[in-house]
Amino acid sequence: MVFVSRSFADRLGNGSDINDCLQIGEITKIGNRExxxxxxxxxxPxxxxxxxxxxxxxxxxxxxxxxxxxxxxxGNLVAAYGWYRDGKWWARRIAVMDPNDYLIKRLAEDAKAGVYYKGER
Structure with a gap:
């Protein structure tokens, strides 16, 4: 279970942990804080x-x-946590993933078998 201090959640406004969305993908371009x-x-994709x-x-x-x-x-594989607000996708946390991690290998195997992340058919 993840606990977020009240003061941290207040600073983030409408983007506290409970509202976060997750996207897993590869970085294709890096800009100034984007x-x-x-x-x-x-x-x-x-x-x-x-x-x-x-x-x-x-x-x-x-x-x-x-x-x-x-x-x-x-080319880094990342899990990006954040929320969509005011026409922008705000990232709160970026987790760099290990391509050899069991979870990543399992997601790749499932996708090859036709079972996609987020329940797409």
Missing amino acids: LVITTKFEKA KTYTLTMHPDAYVHTGDRGQFMKFSELKT
């Missing part, structure tokens, strides 16, 4: 431009390890 990702493991929220952070798949936004590279 990322463009193309989703994976979906029947019809989608492209999203993510604007980094001022309080956003980037972490790796290893527990407690963080990285700088400038260390992200195109």
Whole structure:
């Protein structure tokens, strides 16, 4: 279970943890506090431009390890958590995923078998 301090949720406004959406994809373009990702493991991949929220952070798949936004590279597989508001997709957290992780391999196997992430048929 994840607990968010009240003060942190208040600073984020309408984008607290409970409202977050998740997109898994590869980074295709990196700009000034913006990322463009193309989703994976979906029947019809989608492209999203993510604007980094001022309080956003980037972490790796290893527990407690963080990285700088400038260390992200195109081709990195990421899980982006955030919300859509005011015409922008705001990223609150970017998790860099290990392509050899069991979850990622399982999502890839399921997609090959016709079972897509987010229930697409």
